[in-house]
Every structure is written in structure tokens, then in C-alpha cells.
Amino acid sequence: MIPRLTIIGVGLIGGSLARALKQAGHMGEVVGCSSNQANLQAAQELGVIDRFTTDIPAAVQGADVVLVAVPLGAMEACFRAMAGKLAPDTVITDAGSAKASVVATAQSAFGELPAGFVPGHPIAGTEQSGVQASFAELFRHRRVILTPLENSSHQAVETVREMWQAAGAFVDEMAVGHHDEVLAATSHLPHLLAYGLVDTLVTMDESEEIFRFAAGGFCDFTRIASSDPVVWRDICLANQGALLGVLERYQTDLEALTELVRKGDNEALGALFRRAKEARDRFIEQLEE
Amino acid sequence: MIPRLTIIGVGLIGGSLARALKQAGHMGEVVGCSSNQANLQAAQELGVIDRFTTDIPAAVQGADVVLVAVPLGAMEACFRAMAGKLAPDTVITDAGSAKASVVATAQSAFGELPAGFVPGHPIAGTEQSGVQASFAELFRHRRVILTPLENSSHQAVETVREMWQAAGAFVDEMAVGHHDEVLAATSHLPHLLAYGLVDTLVTMDESEEIFRFAAGGFCDFTRIASSDPVVWRDICLANQGALLGVLERYQTDLEALTELVRKGDNEALGALFRRAKEARDRFIEQLEE
DSSP: OEEEEEEESOSHHHHHHHHHHHHHTOEEEEEEEOSOHHHHHHHHHTTSOSEEESOHHHHHTTOSEEEEOSOGGGHHHHHHHHTTOSOTTOEEEEOOSOSHHHHHHHHHHHSSOOTTEEOEEEEOOOSOOSGGGOOTTTTTTOEEEEOOOTTOOHHHHHHHHHHHHHTTOEEEEOOHHHHHHHHIIIIIHHHHHHHHHHHHHHTSTTHHHHHHTOOHHHHHHTGGGGSOHHHHHHHHHHTHHHHHHHHHHHHHHHHHHHHHHHHTOHHHHHHHHHHHHHHHHHHHHHHHO | OEEEEEEESOSHHHHHHHHHHHHHTOEEEEEEEOSOHHHHHHHHHTTSOSEEESOHHHHHTTOSEEEEOSOGGGHHHHHHHHTTOSOTTOEEEEOOSOSHHHHHHHHHHHSSOOTTEEOEEEEOOOSOOSGGGOOTTTTTTOEEEEOOOTTOOHHHHHHHHHHHHHTTOEEEEOOHHHHHHHHIIIIIHHHHHHHHHHHHHHTSTTHHHHHHTOOHHHHHHTGGGGSOHHHHHHHHHHTHHHHHHHHHHHHHHHHHHHHHHHHTOHHHHHHHHHHHHHHHHHHHHHHHO
16 A cells, blocks of 8 residues: 555556555555646546646655656656655655666765665556556556666565556566567567557558558458557667567568568468467467466 | 349358348348368358368359458469359459469469459457357458459449448559558558567577566567468468568668667657657548548
8 A cells, every 4th residue: 555656657557556556455645746737737627647747846745655657768867856855664666568667766966876766567458648648557457667777675576466467467587688679579560560560561652542442351450550659769768678679580580481481482471470379379369268 | 132142251250241241131141162171161060051061063053152261372273273164244242362373373374364353351350260250240440452353343343342331441443563562561561460479589599488477578579469360371472562662661660760770869869759640540540430
């Protein structure tokens, strides 16, 4: 139970967590903070937050837990505004999709990393954004990865773990670098590819017809290209190293796949498609377990 | 109204058309045909077809309309088995996802192309396959592209058009080559990319973890990689030329996109993501209209 939670960045993620914790009775009061007053007003009217301020030092004062859920590019300014304003036992966590960059940013903003700081990443979202799209069930049965640091206190890790569990999530721990590699492959690369494909098609001569005759498969394949472009630009640049690594590998593989089509290699192409289908079917089975 | 419809290949597409036409009262009798007796038995037990035979000449005898809905790689054998067994006024259509290869195959099998032959392509499907996955609403409000040939009779085109309309579809006409270019971009390329991405991830060291921490976005992005691998291998090879064209363009664009990530070009990357999101959002709006 968190007597006072402060959420900086009350969008899809921050808003959904507030709703979930309120529903679970895991929270006393929730204070919203962002630079966007209209957004905070909307969040309060929706009953997502109890009160709000656009002033970060005021927002974190007296908070038991602070969640920073802003786009990665806005993290540094948040941390800098918080530095020196936190009580020693305040727990700080974030919802950034790339972790090494958040840790580096925190290090630079705080000087010494606070013992209450536990980086985190809820693996959940939709292509929608904003507090209007938030809902209490977003994290239910989804995974949250925590990447505790050497000097993170055990108590802080437990508080963050219990918070996400109260929202219905499964919580795992992982090293920062490993997190960034796994997520580059499974999330950052697909987003980049989806944005890239749509952009390629848009700039083709027949683009209008292409979209007119697109079907359900295309709709699903490109769904993530409707995600918030600022959030995903920031993620791709924050996780540049790991993303470039898996991107290079993907491009090499795509060259080889193109060569199979060029040669008309029936057997090898069929084997590759079958292997991919089997892997994807297994993945879906595990997801549903 | 079609007194007798013969469907060669009673899977997701053939089965769904039979169900839709039965429901619409647009069909007298439906005869199923394929090389797989157990599949035909299942289709009859499901009430999808009235009777069946594994013998193509027997199946097409007395048929008013013949729909060939087999994977593209199996089309030639079907056409060859039908050649010389069709009444002069039998209407023949197909459901192949690439049209130039079907026309070339038909030309080679029939010698002269029959006036009753109207190539077609229903832009509908799911990642499921087989008659068990078929349902009457599959074509409802979906598009079907017909690519009538120079010697296709007007009457045959109208019969095929009315058949798909009775199943709830919107029917368009297009030239063969144009169809193949548009579909390469909107359907064949995404399928190839989805199979390719899953295969890249499967062969990575952390593949088990990658799939464990994949979320809904990944699930949607890769849905089409669960499609029938034989069907899609055949499509990619049948539409080799158009697919390689759009694939080359995609790879060039992906190089440029990679370069933006490498340079950390915040502005250009954000602009590209935003342009793609806007295009995809417009596409979804049109789809829902």
C-alpha cells in the first residue's frame, strides 16, 4: 500500500497504473504532474488522479513513490528538477522502454544514484496514447521488468515490485544491458520496421491504391506504426546501440531471404516460412497459457 | 444465382465462399474437389459442400461456375486436369493472390484461354487455414479484385462479380500487372517481412527470452507469420518480379532509416515516424468508413 504516489507524465502508462492501483486499493492519494495543464485537468476529471501540479519539486514533496512515465527524451529534465528535492526514503521508478539511457541520465542528474531508485519497464501498451486511452487492466497478466542497480535498496525494489503486482502484472528482474538487447529485438526493431514499411508505401506512386486494397493482415502488421512517434523516436535513439545491432542482423537475414526469392528456391523458402510459423505459433500458445 | 458451383480446394477461402453463397441463397448445389479425401469428408460433415469427388474432370462436369482455390503452386495441375473437360459456357475463376502467374499457367494448360475464364482475388483471409476455419462472413465488406482478360466474355465477368457480391464483397476490376504490383506492396511484402523477422529472432541466442518478453505489439506485427507457409511461399515465388521490386525499394529505405538512427538524427527520425503514423491512421479511418 502506497500512501502517496506521484506520477510524472499522466498518459497511457501513468494513467493506467493510477487506475489499477486505485481499483486494487493499493494507494492512498495520487498526485499527477506534467508540463501540460490541460492534460492534468482531463486526468483529474476522469478520476485518474486526485490532484495535480505542474511543478515537479512540489509534486515529489512528501511522495512515498514517484513514477516517471514521460517519453525518454523528457527524462533528464524531470530528474534534474527532482534532484535535491526528494526525501531519503522516497522510492523512484520509471517506465522507460530502454534502461541504460535512463540510468545514465539519472546518474548525470542526481550525481550519486539514490538508493530508492529502481528502473522499471512495463511491457504493455497499445497504439493509443494519452490519459484518455488509459484503463485499469492494461498491466493485467503482462510482464514488468525491473533492472535494480547495485545501490538500489532491497526495500525500494520490493515496494516497486508490489506496486506492479497490485496492478496485476508479473514482475521479473534483469540486468540493464540484457534488458536493452532483448527489448531491441522484440519491441524496438518491430516498431522501426512498421514505421519504415508504412513510410515506404506512402511515398510510392500507387500509394493511394496500395492503402485502398490493404486488408486485415496489413492492418495488424502496421498497428504499431500508429504509436506515438515522439515516444518511439526517443526509444530508438535511447537504445541506439542494441537496436543497430539487431537491425544489422535483420538486414543481413533479409538479404539472404531476398536471394531465396530471386533464385526461386522453393524448398529453402518454404522451410524458412514453416520454421517461422512454428515459432510464432509456439509463442502464441505460451502467451495464452 | 449459380445452379451448380464446383470448388476445387475447399479450405479457408473456398469453404467461406460456399458458406456465404449458401446463406445468401445464391447457389443451388456445391461440389467440392481436392486431392485430400479427409478434408472433403470434413467439409461435407460441416455442411460446407453438398457432395465431393477427388476427380477433377468429374467435378467440373455440369458445373456452371468453377472456383479454383488451391495454393498457386497447385494451379497448373488443376488447370491441366480441367482442360478439354469444360462445357463452352462454364465460367472459371480462381482466388490466387498473384494474377500474372495464374494467367500464364492457364494459357499453358488450356492452350487458348477460355472465354469463360475470369481471374480473381478476394482480399480477405485470416492467419488460420483449412475448411475448419472457414466462415460465411469472411468476404463481407471486403474487396475482391477481378482482372478480366481480353477474351473474357462479358457474361462470365458479370457472373463472377455477382457471385462475390452475393458473398458480401465489393468488386473492383484491375489490369493483371497492376494488381500484382499493388498486392506485392500491400500484402506479399509484409508477409515476407513478418516471416523474416520471426526467423531472425528465432535464430538469436536469446530467442527464448525474446519471445517470453514480447508483448501485444509483437503479437499483432507477426500475426501474418502464422499464415500457411506453403500458400505464401507459392505467392512470393509466383509474384517474384513485383515482390523483388518493392523489396529492393524497402531495403534502400531501411538503409536510410538505419542511417538516421546511427547519426542520432532526432528531427528526421521523428518526422518519418510522424508521417508514417498519420498515413496509417488515415488508412484505418478509410477502412472503417
